[in-house]
Amino acid sequence: MCLIAFAWQAHPRWRLLLAGNRDEFHARPSAPLARWSDLPIIGGRDLEAGGTWLGVAQAGRCCVVTNVRDPRDPQQGVSRGLLATDYLVGADDATEHAQKLLAAASGYRPFNLLTFDTEHGFYIGNRPSSRAQLIDPGVHGLSNADFNTPWPKTRALMKRLQAWMDAGHEVDFAPLFRALADERQAPDELLPDTGVGLERERWLSSAFIRGELYGTRASTIVAIGYDGKGLIVERRFGPEGRFEGESELPL
Incomplete structure (x- = not known):
């Protein structure tokens, strides 16, 4: 998952309202949104590592993970692939989990993690250094940088989520899916420099990334x-943004 905007304890009906895009190589095998048969998790599944990028479990627990875009980072350490799954099936609440993970975070490959339970939400990350931050009520955003880093696409999605709430929406998610499908690229002067070159920064600056091998x-x-x-709703896409299906499950 590489772009997320969410409202935490800021909507009259939804304690957590989250909209996000998962960007990944199309060749990486994944299973669609489902109730897992072996674990009490609802989410998509990475069939290569066995974990999930976004999942929901009992008692309103939710977890989302992204990587950190920095080609200069050696990407050494423990795989981040099961970070979300470990939280969702673990016994610790979000506070206890954040305290324990913070002590070990530096040993993982670069990651951003969002965890939620019925009372608290946390951001845990390990680049440029390890930290755990309690999430305040409000609208927040995350991409492949530090929490609330104001990348153009992150700010744009946060703004559209806030507008959705201001309009009084509750279950009409079409405007949020339109925001996630936005392919407009940011002006060059607003692009971050993450070491991937200007052309790739432009391509990655849109909310929805269309590509043959990655997107x-x-x-x-x-x-x-x-x-x-x-509820959780997932729309899936193949190479060049080809629509491959939609699933909706109650929680």
Whole structure:
């Protein structure tokens, strides 16, 4: 998952409302949104590492993971592939989990992790250094940089999520999916410099990335109410943005 905007304890109906795109190589095998048969998780599944990039579990727990875009980083350490799964099936609440993971975070490959339970939300990351941050109520964003780094596409998605809430929407997620499907690229003067070159920075600056080998694989909306009930909706895409299906599951 490489672009996320979410409202935490800021919507009258939804304790957590999250909209995100997962960008990945199209050749990497993945299973669509489903209730897992072996673990109490609802989410898509990475069939290569066995984990998930975004999942929901019992008692309103939710977790999302992204990598950190820096080609200069040696990418050494423990795989981040099971970070989300470990939280979702673990016994620790978000606070306890954040405290324990922070002590070991430096040993993992570069990651950003968002964890939520019924009371608290946390951001945990290990680049440029390890830190855990309690998430305040409000609208936040995350891509492949530090929490709330103001990349153009992150700010744009946060703005559209805020507009969706200001319009009084509750279950009409079409405007959010349109925001996730936005292919407009940011002006050069607003692009970050993450070491991948100007042409690639331009290509990666849109919310939806269309490509033959790499691009947006899934757009997902998660809505969890204060009572723990809600839904998760996933739209899937293949090479060059070809639509491959949609799934919706109640929570």
